[in-house]
Amino acid sequence: MGVHPNIHIPKESWPGWTWYAIEVVIVIAVSLLVSREITDSIEGLTPDVQNYLFIGIMGIGFLIWYLGLRKIILTKFLRNGY
Numbered sequence: 001m002g003v004h005p006n007i008h009i010p011k012e013s014w015p016g017w018t019w020y021a022i023e024v025v026i027v028i029a030v031s032l033l034v035s036r037e038i039t040d041s042i043e044g045l046t047p048d049v050q051n052y053l054f055i056g057i058m059g060i061g062f063l064i065w066y067l068g069l070r071k072i073i074l075t076k077f078l079r080n081g082y
Contacts, residue, residue, distance in 0.1 A: 031061035
Protein backbone atom coordinates (compact mmCIF):
# COMPACT_ATOMS: atom_id res chain seq x y z
CA MET A 1 0.00 0.00 0.00
CA GLY A 2 1.22 3.44 -0.87
CA VAL A 3 0.93 6.71 0.97
CA HIS A 4 -1.84 9.10 -0.06
CA PRO A 5 -0.45 12.48 -1.19
CA ASN A 6 -3.65 14.31 -0.20
CA ILE A 7 -3.48 13.78 3.56
CA HIS A 8 -4.43 16.83 5.64
CA ILE A 9 -1.70 17.71 8.15
CA PRO A 10 -2.96 20.58 10.38
CA LYS A 11 0.47 21.88 11.41
CA GLU A 12 1.55 22.33 7.81
CA SER A 13 -1.77 23.76 6.65
CA TRP A 14 -1.73 26.81 8.96
CA PRO A 15 0.15 29.62 7.20
CA GLY A 16 3.09 30.76 9.32
CA TRP A 17 2.83 34.42 8.32
CA THR A 18 -0.46 34.78 10.21
CA TRP A 19 1.40 34.65 13.55
CA TYR A 20 3.43 37.67 12.46
CA ALA A 21 0.24 39.46 11.39
CA ILE A 22 -1.40 38.74 14.76
CA GLU A 23 1.73 39.98 16.55
CA VAL A 24 1.79 43.23 14.55
CA VAL A 25 -1.90 43.90 15.28
CA ILE A 26 -1.37 43.31 19.01
CA VAL A 27 1.73 45.55 19.11
CA ILE A 28 -0.06 48.35 17.25
CA ALA A 29 -3.12 48.10 19.52
CA VAL A 30 -1.05 48.20 22.72
CA SER A 31 1.07 51.08 21.37
CA LEU A 32 -2.05 53.05 20.46
CA LEU A 33 -3.60 52.54 23.90
CA VAL A 34 -0.41 53.53 25.73
CA SER A 35 0.06 56.53 23.47
CA ARG A 36 -3.52 57.68 24.05
CA GLU A 37 -3.15 57.47 27.83
CA ILE A 38 0.16 59.35 27.87
CA THR A 39 -1.06 62.03 25.46
CA ASP A 40 -4.29 62.56 27.41
CA SER A 41 -2.37 62.97 30.67
CA ILE A 42 -0.41 65.98 29.33
CA GLU A 43 -2.44 69.18 29.58
CA GLY A 44 -2.20 72.33 27.51
CA LEU A 45 -1.24 70.81 24.16
CA THR A 46 -2.52 72.17 20.90
CA PRO A 47 -4.14 69.61 18.59
CA ASP A 48 -1.15 69.70 16.21
CA VAL A 49 1.37 69.00 18.95
CA GLN A 50 -0.93 66.37 20.44
CA ASN A 51 -1.10 64.53 17.10
CA TYR A 52 2.69 64.55 16.69
CA LEU A 53 3.19 63.37 20.25
CA PHE A 54 0.58 60.62 19.83
CA ILE A 55 2.17 59.20 16.68
CA GLY A 56 5.69 59.61 18.09
CA ILE A 57 4.90 57.67 21.26
CA MET A 58 3.18 54.98 19.20
CA GLY A 59 6.25 54.66 16.98
CA ILE A 60 8.58 54.49 19.97
CA GLY A 61 6.51 51.68 21.47
CA PHE A 62 6.59 49.83 18.16
CA LEU A 63 10.38 50.22 17.89
CA ILE A 64 10.97 49.20 21.50
CA TRP A 65 9.08 45.96 20.90
CA TYR A 66 10.73 45.03 17.61
CA LEU A 67 14.26 46.25 18.33
CA GLY A 68 14.52 45.31 21.98
CA LEU A 69 11.94 43.25 23.79
CA ARG A 70 10.85 40.80 21.11
CA LYS A 71 14.19 39.03 20.85
CA ILE A 72 14.64 38.84 24.62
CA ILE A 73 11.13 37.55 25.32
CA LEU A 74 10.96 35.07 22.46
CA THR A 75 14.40 33.58 23.14
CA LYS A 76 13.58 33.25 26.83
CA PHE A 77 10.34 31.39 26.11
CA LEU A 78 11.78 29.28 23.31
CA ARG A 79 14.84 28.35 25.35
CA ASN A 80 12.70 27.26 28.33
CA GLY A 81 10.44 25.14 26.14
CA TYR A 82 7.16 27.06 26.42
